[in-house]
Amino acid sequence: MSQIQEKTQVIRLEQLTSDIVRLTLEAPNIASIANPGQFVMIRTGNSNDPLLRRPFSISQTSSDGCFQILFKVVGRGTSLLSHCREGEYLSVLGPLGRGYRIDTQRRACLVGGGMGIAPLLFLGKRVLRKCPDLRPVVVLGAKNREELAPLIDDFAALGLKVHAATDDGSLGHHGLLTDVLKALDLGSRCMTYVCGPKQMMTAVHLFCRSMHYGCQVSVETSMACGMGACLGCIVPLEKGGYGHSCSDGPVFDAEDLVWTL
Amino acid sequence: MKFVDCTESAVDLQVSIGSLTLKNPIMTASGTFGYAKEFEAYVNLHRLGAVVVKGISLLPRSGNPPPRIVETSCGMLNAIGLENVGVDRFISEKMASLNGVNVPVVVNILGDTVEEYREISKRLADVEGIAAIEVNISCPNVKKGGVAFGTEPEMAAAVTTAVKESCSVPVIVKLSPNVSDITIIARAVEEAGADAVSLINTLIGMAIDHRTRRPMLANVIGGLSGPAIKPVALRMVFQVSQAVSIPVIGIGGIETVADVLEFMLAGATAVQIGTANFINPRASEEAVEGLTRYVIDQQLHSVRELIGGLVLSD
Numbered sequence: 001m002s003q004i005q006e007k008t009q010v011i012r013l014e015q016l017t018s019d020i021v022r023l024t025l026e027a028p029n030i031a032s033i034a035n036p037g038q039f040v041m042i043r044t045g046n047s048n049d050p051l052l053r054r055p056f057s058i059s060q061t062s063s064d065g066c067f068q069i070l071f072k073v074v075g076r077g078t079s080l081l082s083h084c085r086e087g088e089y090l091s092v093l094g095p096l097g098r099g100y101r102i103d104t105q106r107r108a109c110l111v112g113g114g115m116g117i118a119p120l121l122f123l124g125k126r127v128l129r130k131c132p133d134l135r136p137v138v139v140l141g142a143k144n145r146e147e148l149a150p151l152i153d154d155f156a157a158l159g160l161k162v163h164a165a166t167d168d169g170s171l172g173h174h175g176l177l178t179d180v181l182k183a184l185d186l187g188s189r190c191m192t193y194v195c196g197p198k199q200m201m202t203a204v205h206l207f208c209r210s211m212h213y214g215c216q217v218s219v220e221t222s223m224a225c226g227m228g229a230c231l232g233c234i235v236p237l238e239k240g241g242y243g244h245s246c247s248d249g250p251v252f253d254a255e256d257l258v259w260t261l
Numbered sequence: 262m263k264f265v266d267c268t269e270s271a272v273d274l275q276v277s278i279g280s281l282t283l284k285n286p287i288m289t290a291s292g293t294f295g296y297a298k299e300f301e302a303y304v305n306l307h308r309l310g311a312v313v314v315k316g317i318s319l320l321p322r323s324g325n326p327p328p329r330i331v332e333t334s335c336g337m338l339n340a341i342g343l344e345n346v347g348v349d350r351f352i353s354e355k356m357a358s359l360n361g362v363n364v365p366v367v368v369n370i371l372g373d374t375v376e377e378y379r380e381i382s383k384r385l386a387d388v389e390g391i392a393a394i395e396v397n398i399s400c401p402n403v404k405k406g407g408v409a410f411g412t413e414p415e416m417a418a419a420v421t422t423a424v425k426e427s428c429s430v431p432v433i434v435k436l437s438p439n440v441s442d443i444t445i446i447a448r449a450v451e452e453a454g455a456d457a458v459s460l461i462n463t464l465i466g467m468a469i470d471h472r473t474r475r476p477m478l479a480n481v482i483g484g485l486s487g488p489a490i491k492p493v494a495l496r497m498v499f500q501v502s503q504a505v506s507i508p509v510i511g512i513g514g515i516e517t518v519a520d521v522l523e524f525m526l527a528g529a530t531a532v533q534i535g536t537a538n539f540i541n542p543r544a545s546e547e548a549v550e551g552l553t554r555y556v557i558d559q560q561l562h563s564v565r566e567l568i569g570g571l572v573l574s575d
Contacts, residue, residue, distance in 0.1 A: 003302040005542060043540065048335045048488045048516075053540060093542070224330050224337060225539035229295040231315075231341045232330030241323045242344075 003227065004029045008092045010084050011066055016150045019073045020115075021082045028065030030094045034058050036123035037099025037193075037218055037251040040069070041226040043091040044080040052224050054078065057195070057250070058095065059118035060125060060154075070118040070151070096226045097250050100216055102127060103191040108136040109184075109213075111204050113177055113196025114143070117151045119218055123193055124160055137184060138162045141177030141200070145170035178203040191216070194254070202261065205254040215254035221245045272556050273563035274549075276310070276530050278508050279431030279456030281393050283310035283365065283531060286564060287521065287548045290512050290535030291316050291369035291395060291435070292341065294545075296355040297362065303542035308549050310531060311365040314355065316397050318370075319377045321347035331468050331477040336489030336514075337536060338466050340480035343371060348381050352388050365392030367433065375416075375423050382427035393430050396420060398450075399437025399462040411437035411462075414449035421453035431456035433510065436501070438490075439465050443497050444504035451505045459510035459533060460501060461494045487536040488514040495527050502528025502569060516544060518551025525567040 008027040016022055030040065041053035054077040056069040073082050084090065100123050102108070108127050112120040117140050127136050138160050142148035148171050152162045164172025165180045173180045177200060181192075191214035194204050201217045208215035223233035226246045234242035235249065236258040243249060243256070274285035288311045294300060297312040306312065324344030331338050346355065351368075359366055368391050372378040378396065385391055398420055399411035410416045417434070424432050434450040436443055438461035447458050463484025468477035476482075494513020502509040511529030515521060516537040524532045537544040556564050 005303055050332060051335055051337060051487055051536075051540065052332050091541075222328060222330060222332075224332075224339075224536075225542075227295075227542065228299045229293060230330060230339070230539055231292075231324065231344050232328075232339060234324070234327050234329060234344075236326070242327075 002033055003093065003096060006030050006092050006094075007089050010086050010088045010090060013082075013084060013086060015082075017146050020070070020147060020150075021073065021078075022059075022068055022070050023081065023084070024066050024068050025090065025092065026066050027092055027094075030092060031061040031065050031067045034061055034067060034095035034122075035099040036126045037119050038095035038097050039226070039250060040067075040092050040094030041096065042069075042081065044077040050077050050080070052077075053093065053226065054081070055096075055223055055226055057119040057218065058122055060122045070115060072115050093226060097246055098248065100193050100218070100251050102131060103214060104131050104134070106134070106189045106191040106214060107187055108134040109181075109186055109190050109192045110136055110138045111177065111181060111192050111194045111196070112139075113141045113200040114147070116194075116196030116218070117142070119195050120193060121154050124155060124158060128158060128160075136160060137186065139165070139177055139181050139184070141165040141180075141196070142167075144168045148172075176200075176203070178207055182207060186211075186213070188212075190214070194218070201254070202259050205259060206261075208254065216251050217254045217257070218250045219245050219252060219257070220250070272553050273565075274552060274556065275563070276508075276565060276568075278393065278433065278510070278531060281365065281431045285310040285549050285552065286525065286529075286531035287545055287552065288313055288367065288510065288531055288533045289538060289545050290533035291397065293535040293538045296351075296359070297364070297366070298355075298358055300538070300542055301362075304546045307363040309364050309545050310549075311367050311392060313367040313369050313395055313533060314351075315345055316343055316369040316371045317345050317348050317351045317381065318343060318372060319348055319381050321345065321350065326479045328477065328479055331483070333466070333468055333485065334489060336485050336487030338468055338478060338483035338485050339463070340478045340483035342480065348384050352384065356388055356390060360390055366390055367393045367395050369395040369397050369435070370424070371397040375419050378420050379423040379427050382424045386428040386430075391430055393433055393456075394424060394428060395433040395435050395459060396424050397435050397462070399435055399439070411446065412440050414445050417446050418449045418453035421450045421455050425454040433457045433459050435462055436460040437462050438493060438497055444500050447501045447505050451507050455507060457508040457510055457530070458501060458505065459512055461490070461497050461513045464490050464493060486514070488516065490514050491520065495523060498524055498529050499527040499571070515548075516541070518548050518555060521548050521552055522555065522567060525564070526569070526571045528569045528571070530568055
């Protein structure tokens with residue numbers, strides 16, 4: 001596995017909503033080898049407080065050596081990062097972890113909730129480039145129109161049709177994203193690629209199981225290092241014991257994980 | 262700018278831990294550097310004084326349930342629960358993969374009973390490539406674990422004796438700071454034959470989420486590490502180095518060459534870099550480079566001049 005510590009320059013910081021930020025970083029070495037579903041560890045400041053790097057999945061890479069991340073300001077690390085300035089340098093480790101495994105034999109369905117939408121854009125682009133025959137279907141959900149609309153635009157720009165759901169009904173289906181998923185005709189052979197809140201991933205996993213669809217989920221855990229040393233980022237495995245989301249994941253086959261129903 | 266030869270060959274950085282000579286005093290701390298291979302993408306392992314691998318028990322352990330780590334001010338709490346592959350898989354897989362990496366490997370060991378410590382040491386005794394054994398008598402995470410050994414001088418001595426009797430490599434005993442007087446434990450393990458002591462292990466701590474009214478760690482309590490514990494570690498290294506005549510290895514919040522210098526001045530012969538590896542995987546190698554530059558710039562004959570060089574009066 002190839003990993004790099006790279007000094008990256010902040011190219012663009014976009015405030016998509018009052019608390020959602022999209023950051024574009026110039027990191028030619030990381031961008032050129034990253035795969036969809038992989039993540040980076042970013043140092044959000046230069047002091048010892050906050051001490052640890054923060055993990056972010058890569059939401060897309062560009063041919064000019066940049067990658068993007070998408071995040072909601074939830075704590076001190078993300079708050080600091082949301083105040084970085086264009087031109088500033090940030091220390092980044094990456095690309096880390098095992099990303100999505102594209103199943104070339106089955107219809108692709110991308111299912112993302114909230115900030116979990118981020119890695120699916122990268123995956124959608126990769127699927128379109130490598131296996132356009134898979135005709136990816138995209139199902140995205142978020143709190144409301146304000147949060148979801150700017151994220152949908154990126155998929156629409158790829159020519160992908162997006163099926164939307166919002167908690168308040170301000171865009172697309174009023175209710176759960178799984179309702180939208182269940183109403184779609186995905187045929188008999190389908191692989192879903194999922195990232196989002198745990199409850200939503202649980203529901204998607206159960207639906208996929210009932211339909212005999214494949215299901216890959218990207219999990220989010222707290223972690224200190226991102227490279228298999230701290231052993232902090234565990235997820236319980238169906239076969240017993242734990243997997244490490246930084247090195248065995250963050251993308252797992254849903255059937256391999258323990259789901260609390 | 263002056264060209265600095267950072268190959269360490271031009272500068273005398275050697276230190277001795279018992280019969281083991283290290284090319285420089287920079288080691289990595291157990292539990293923060295995996296089995297070393299994880300860091301190969303970032304670090305030229307052969308440039309380090311030694312690596313200390315993740316603590317090994319007789320049987321594999323899966324560790325504590327999540328959440329296992331939480332960030333605190335200038336530090337982190339962990340309750341990993343001593344997850345490790347067990348001594349047999351460590352020897353067949355991890356040690357085997359470290360063959361050819363030209364760096365002394367120190368194996369950290371832990372157990373629930375004196376006999377377990379003895380048995381692990383026996384199995385490691387004939388394995389090629391092991392430079393020393395570090396005995397964890399202080400891990401605070403497992404309820405039945407090492408904490409009792411590290412807090413009772415007699416028990417700490419008994420474990421030390423058992424390990425010394427079972428292997429011929431130098432034995433380093435890693436001390437717990439969660440005691441009323443760490444020098445008593447240090448003297449006890451020295452008398453039992455320890456070749457060196459390393460300190461400090463993590464300080465037992467706790468974090469609470471007031472919104473949920475729940476502890477932040479599934480294990481409720483965990484070990485605090487990082488820059489937050491450095492002053493405590495420095496104080497204990499200073500006290501222990503005056504109380505024993507065996508080498509002291511300093512651990513606790515070391516990130517930069519300045520930290521290394523402070524620990525050596527306090528009395529440490531070598532140091533271990535721990536939590537800093539998580540934030541900057543190159544921290545250990547950068548410390549070697551910084552120390553090399555310092556010894557050249559200060560025109561020291563050897564890095565050993567720093568050990569215990571603290572100036573206490575005018």
